[in-house]
Every structure is written in C-alpha cells, then in structure tokens.
Amino acid sequence: MSTDAPARRTYSYLGPAGTFTEAALAQVPEARGHVWRPxxxxxxxxxxxxxxRSDAAMIAIENSIDGGVSTAQDALARIPNLRIVGExxxxVExxxxxxxxxRLEDVQLVSAHPVAYAQCLGWLSANLPSHQHVPAASNVASAVGxxxxxxxxxxxxxPPGITAHHDVQVLARGIGDTADAVTRFVLVTGPTAPPAPTGADKTSVIVELPEDRAGxxxxxxxxxxxxxxNLSLIQSRPIGDALGRYRFVIDADGHIFDERMADALMGLRRFSPNVVFLGSYPRADRAVVHYPDRYSDEVFVEARDWLRGLVAGEPDA
Known part of the structure; x- marks a missing residue:
C-alpha cells in the first residue's frame, strides 16, 4: 500500500503575511496545510x-466603498484561461x-495602499490635514516600509492584525471612513469545470461591445x-486599443447550469466579438437567487421541445 502524502498545492496571494488577502485565503478550507505564496x-x-507556479490565487475584486478593483478586472480580461471558483x-478595518x-502629531507622510488610503481619507483630512500620501503595494508592506x-x-x-506580525506603535484605531466596509475576494484557478450549482450562485463574465453605436x-x-x-455588478473598462472601445465586467445572479443563464451566455456569444467566461461559483453571502416562474429551467426545456416538435412536423399536443 502506498504511503505517499497527497501533493501540496500552492496558493498565491497579495503579501506579506497579515494582509486582508491572506485573511480571505484563510477562509478556504482546502487551502489549509498547503503552500501560501506571497x-x-x-x-x-x-x-x-x-x-x-501556483494552483490558485486569491485576489481582491470589489470593495463596498470604491467598487470594482480595476487592476484585477483588467488582469482577468488580459490573462486567458482563468476561472473563478469561489468568493x-x-x-475592512x-x-x-x-x-x-x-507620535500622531509628528506624522507628515502616510504610507498606504491606494484603495486603503481612499477609504481613510476623511479621517486623515480631519486629523492630519497637512499630510501627504506615499503609495504602497499592500497595507502590510506600507507598515514594513x-x-x-x-x-x-x-x-x-x-490592518489591525499587523500587531501580531510586527513591533509597531498604534497611533490610531478605527480610522476607516465607513464602519461596515467590506472587500470581496475571489479564488482563481486555471481552466476547470464550474462547481456544482447551489441555488445561491453568481456568474462572472467580461464582454466587449461589437461596435460604438446607439443601443x-x-x-x-x-x-x-x-x-x-439580475446583474449585481456591471462596470466598464477601456479596452485600450482606441478611444471609445470598452469591455464590461459583469456579475450575474445564477449558474451556467441554469437554463436561463446558459441561454443568456449563448446570446452574448452571438452578440459580442469577445466574451470571457470567468466562472460560476457560490455566492459568499449564500443568498438564494429568486426569479419568476416564467424563467424556470422547465419553461426553457418545454420551449425547446415545442420548437423541436414543430420542426419534426409533430401534431400539437
């Protein structure tokens, strides 16, 4: 009997240790005990x-304050054969x-990731009105620097967890401008079949418009x-090859295995010169997707059977 241990998987995340991205990766049960690559x-x-180099990557995709993370959206559009398998x-504190x-009164230059800086700008303006911003690659990297x-x-x-990793002086707590701020992260792998539908799912695509005209x-x-x-997110991003050319990042309620979603994706494929399917995956909030009965799977199947009968010359039922 073989005693070989299961192969260890590698997960990439925005480091160093202590970032919000690491906190998101810690929510993935199958990542525990494997290699985490900052x-x-x-x-x-x-x-x-x-x-x-890695089996999967955890990335920030949307923030409740600033909306979609454009660098992540553009990278997903540019790098082929990636799939989102979970959110x-x-x-965010x-x-x-x-x-x-x-001492707080001596602070003139504040280092921060641009997204974090934007979420704390109100507090900084009120408490350090003459400060200047020094951009950093991550929130932990700003403290390390x-x-x-x-x-x-x-x-x-x-992040508050910085004190567990580094000997820092905490000058102020709770400096975010919105108490209930949340960041949405997604786990990305290479090409793979979508996880089974749960009834509380989301499908993400990137769609280019065929031409710049009204309608x-x-x-x-x-x-x-x-x-x-229903669409829970729609955001335009410039394609970059000419003015007026845009792609749209879309999150839609439902799963590719749902008849209505599959039909919509086929419609997009006929309409758009480039559709990037990013994946169907369980919603983080586990909110069940509701829709009218006229859009149930059974209705789509019955309509296809009806058309098939017409083509075959079958009598009306």
Missing part, C-alpha cells in the same frame, strides 16, 4: 496560476501605525433582462 500584486498572482468577504515611540526605513513615510495605514449597450443588457437575470 506576491507583490494581482497581476503576479494571476500570472502564477496561468504559468503553473469570500472580509470586513484600519489602524494607523508607526515605529515604536512615534516604515519600520525598516525603506519608505520615507512617518506612519502607515495597516449597443442596451442590446447586451437585454441578453440578461429578457431571461430574468
């Missing part, structure tokens, strides 16, 4: 998956930290509305 940015995490929500002995002197900043915006966006949205599919 990287510097979302593009690197997804490239790890595409090029085989995870992480409450921030502290302001400095070197041991630092202050501690080791690689950043010119006097203080850093970081084209409406035609794209009708692929969903005429099939009773």
């Amino acid at each position: 990287v510097h940015n979302v593009g690197e995490a997804l490239a790890d998956v595409a090029e085989g 995870y929500l992480v409450p 921030f502290v302001l930290v400095g070197k041991p002995g630092a 202050v501690l080791d002197g690689s950043s010119p900043a006097d203080a850093a915006i970081a 084209t966006l409406l035609e794209m949205l009708e692929q969903f509305s005429t099939r009773g599919i």
Whole structure:
C-alpha cells in the first residue's frame, strides 16, 4: 500500500503575511496545510496560476466603498484561461501605525495602499490635514516600509492584525471612513469545470461591445433582462486599443447550469466579438437567487421541445 502524502498545492496571494488577502485565503478550507505564496500584486498572482507556479490565487475584486478593483478586472480580461471558483468577504478595518515611540502629531507622510488610503481619507483630512500620501503595494508592506526605513513615510495605514506580525506603535484605531466596509475576494484557478450549482450562485463574465453605436449597450443588457437575470455588478473598462472601445465586467445572479443563464451566455456569444467566461461559483453571502416562474429551467426545456416538435412536423399536443 502506498504511503505517499497527497501533493501540496500552492496558493498565491497579495503579501506579506497579515494582509486582508491572506485573511480571505484563510477562509478556504482546502487551502489549509498547503503552500501560501506571497506576491507583490494581482497581476503576479494571476500570472502564477496561468504559468503553473501556483494552483490558485486569491485576489481582491470589489470593495463596498470604491467598487470594482480595476487592476484585477483588467488582469482577468488580459490573462486567458482563468476561472473563478469561489468568493469570500472580509470586513475592512484600519489602524494607523508607526515605529515604536512615534507620535500622531509628528506624522507628515502616510504610507498606504491606494484603495486603503481612499477609504481613510476623511479621517486623515480631519486629523492630519497637512499630510501627504506615499503609495504602497499592500497595507502590510506600507507598515514594513516604515519600520525598516525603506519608505520615507512617518506612519502607515495597516490592518489591525499587523500587531501580531510586527513591533509597531498604534497611533490610531478605527480610522476607516465607513464602519461596515467590506472587500470581496475571489479564488482563481486555471481552466476547470464550474462547481456544482447551489441555488445561491453568481456568474462572472467580461464582454466587449461589437461596435460604438446607439443601443449597443442596451442590446447586451437585454441578453440578461429578457431571461430574468439580475446583474449585481456591471462596470466598464477601456479596452485600450482606441478611444471609445470598452469591455464590461459583469456579475450575474445564477449558474451556467441554469437554463436561463446558459441561454443568456449563448446570446452574448452571438452578440459580442469577445466574451470571457470567468466562472460560476457560490455566492459568499449564500443568498438564494429568486426569479419568476416564467424563467424556470422547465419553461426553457418545454420551449425547446415545442420548437423541436414543430420542426419534426409533430401534431400539437
């Protein structure tokens, strides 16, 4: 009998240890006990998956304050053969930290990831009105830069868990402008079959418009509305090859195994010059997707059978 241990999987995430992305990865039961690979940015995490260095990557995709994370959306559009297999929500809280002995009244330069900085700008403007911002690759990296002197900043915006990893002076707590801020993360793998539908699912796609003319966006949205599919996110991103050329990042309620969703995806494929299917996966909030009876799977199946009977010359039932 073989005694070989199961192969260890590798998961890439925005590091170093202590980031919100690491907290999201900690929610994945199958990742526990495997290799967690810290990287510097979302593009690197997804490239790890595409090029085989990692089996999966955890990335931030949307924030309740600032909306979609454009760098993640653009990377998903640019790097082929990626699939989202799950989503995870992480409450977002921030502290302001400095070197041991630092004082709040002495802070002039604040290091922070741009998204975190935007979420704390109200507090900073009220309490440090003359401060300047030093961008950082991650919230933990901002604190590390202050501690080791690689950043010119006097203080850093970081997650509360920073104190478990580094000897920092906490200058202020709860500095986020919105108490209930949440960031949505997704786990991304290479090509794979979608997880089985749960009834509380989401499907993500990226769709390019075929041309810049009146009504084209409406035609794209009708692929969903005429099939009773609600969109929980729709965001435009420039394709980059010319002015006026856009792709749309879309989250739709439902699963590709649902007849209405499959029909909508086929409609998108006929309509758009480029559709990127990112995956169907369970919703993090486990909210069951509801829809009118006229959009049930049975109705779509009956309609196809009706058409098949017409083509075959069968008598009316």
